[in-house]
Amino acid sequence: MNKLNQLTINQSQEGMKKKQFSCQELVEDCLKRIEKIDEKIKAFITVCKKRAIQEAKEKDEIIQREKDLENLFQKYPLFGIPVAVKDSFCTGGIKTTAASRVLENYIPTYDATVVKKLKEAGAIIIGKTNLDAWCHGSSTEASDFFTTHNPWNLNRLPGGSSGGSAAAMAADMVIGAIGSETAGSIRQPASWCGVVGLKPTYGRVSRFGLIAMASSLDCPGPITKTVEDSAIILRVLAGKDEYDSTSLSTPVPNYLEKINGGVEGIKIGLPKEYFFPQVQKEVIEKVREAIKVFEKIGAKIEEISLFDPQYAIAVYTILQRAEVSSNLARYDGIRYGRGREFFGEEAKRRIMLGTFVLSAGYYEAYYLRAQKVRTLICQDFLRAFKKIDVIIAPTSPSIALPLGSSKDNPMFGEIQDVLVEPSTIAGLPGINICCGFSSENLPIGFQIIGPQLSEELLLQVAFAYQNETQWNQRKPKI
Amino acid sequence: MISKKTINHLIKLANLRLARKGAKKLQKDLIATLQYVKKLEEIDIEGVLPASHPMKTENVLRRDEPSKKEIKEITELIRMAPEKKNGYFKTKRILSF
Secondary structure, eight states, X not given: OOOGGGOOHHHHXXXXXXXXXXXXXXXXXXXXXXXXXXXXXXXXXXXXXXXXHHHHHHHHHHHHHOSOHHHHHHHSTTTTOXXXXXXXXXXXXXXXXXXXXXXXXXXXXXXXXXXXXXXXXXXXXXXXXXXXXXXXXXXXXXXXXXXXXBTTBTTBOOOXXXXXXXXXXXXXXXXXXXXXXXXXXXXXXXXXXXXXEEEOOTTTBOOTTBOOSOTTTOEEEEEESSHHHHHHHHHHHBSOBTTBTTSOOSOOOOTTTTTTOOOTTOEEEEEGGGSOTTSOHHHHHHHHHHHHHHHHTTOEEEEEOOOOXXXXXXXXXXHHHHXXXXXXXXXXXXSSSSOGGGOOHHHHHXXXXXXXXXXXXXXXXXXXXXXXXXXXXXXXXXXHHHHOSEEEEEXXXXXXXXXXXXXXXXXHHXXXXXXXXXXXXXXXXXXXXXXXXXXXXXXXXXXXXXXXXXXHHHHHHHHHHHHHHOGGGOOOOO | OOOHHHHHHHHHHTTOOOOHHHXXXXXXXXXXXXXXXXXXXXXXXXXXXXXXXXXXXXXXXOOOOOOHHHHHHHHHHHHHXXXXXTTEEOOOOXXXX
């Protein structure tokens, strides 16, 4: 059997369970794929080859020894699964840079809770993926090291900030991947790379060990080939963590249990403000086709009206820059070895604006006003969800843009993320799923947004669509 | 909106170092961004309470006890420091008298 790297989590585990292939073969196929194509894609900052093979051998020994394999794979839902982790998550003993020069040589002494949970569930960390430095951006062009290329077209951007994880997924370099989203950083690269990206409710997944960008918004989540794989990973990641006081103690369901429930009778709202003229025509067309699919399989579609997302950009810009300037204050040259002279241009720009909006005389006019509009945006969604179950809209206003698009545009990220920023401000979960391809064969995605803690419903709705359309079967030629 | 004087003050507050050319570009970018966020003035916020957080939150407390693991970590972190002295990080002077 070859090309094990193309498998999903479920398929990989079935194969290992039936002893059709070993964990080592699975890991080695992923590593081979990385060796072969990552020179072109540049998804990884660090590849943990030796370590991953060693861990795979240990997993194989357990598989050989274990009599009840069914039980083993149930108890460890990611047993033997090679996973790529965004380089903004601390990994004990493995370099963690946040794609920044400041942390270029930083080796954490502990695992982020997300990483700890992945390992406890049996996953193998195969490497750390590229991002815009400190997660500041939507292209990976703001990485202090290099830009990741979109597997569907190497002259295009993968989106960001979790662009490395999304590209690694789209190019079948791993079986599962982890990203983090502050506003769009999971959903937008998933959309541009044609994969599934789930941004959970704020607090559903612990932020401990995730290098902080904007603490009232940051949210780790899975980037995967299929909706089921996102369900499997989210179940592993979610839950209360004593190291993150904002993590939620609401019980974690088995997200696979109701995934097959279909959409019969589910009310889907289409916010007319999210289909504005700057959204590319092809994107709107494909999302409209997706809506027709939902109608066909029994969902009820209703047009709704939401707060103009343009205001969310302004709120987000102020709040995020303010939190960034505060969070990056810790890189003072004392505790992390390298000083503030190592910050890149984007980080400096954000620190300066954040310092400005928080400084005396401007606080009320900018920061406080933005916080008040944040309240209005949260209330607006609450009102909408009284009438409908989920919202569907394009994820990004465009398909993957050419390399270089983010340069010399201080608002690039915000404009790209206009359709995801309102829901992130309200702490809502959202999932991106591919709904077809442009005339240039670039993926187009749409998002399903739900009320707080409605991940189960989002996965169910997304799964119904995936089953009907199977866009995820199409693979890029690299 | 943002003068050269304000920029220099912010650079000092944020403890950054910028070349003159860089500071000028930053000034231009900041003005552009602030122009964009001006949009919020169109919204009536009379009587609205500010939200610092998207969820309802309560204060969470725990005992402040160092664990043995942390002590081990400290040793490891000091080992990684570019310069050290007597078990402490050695850094450049940060205060001037």
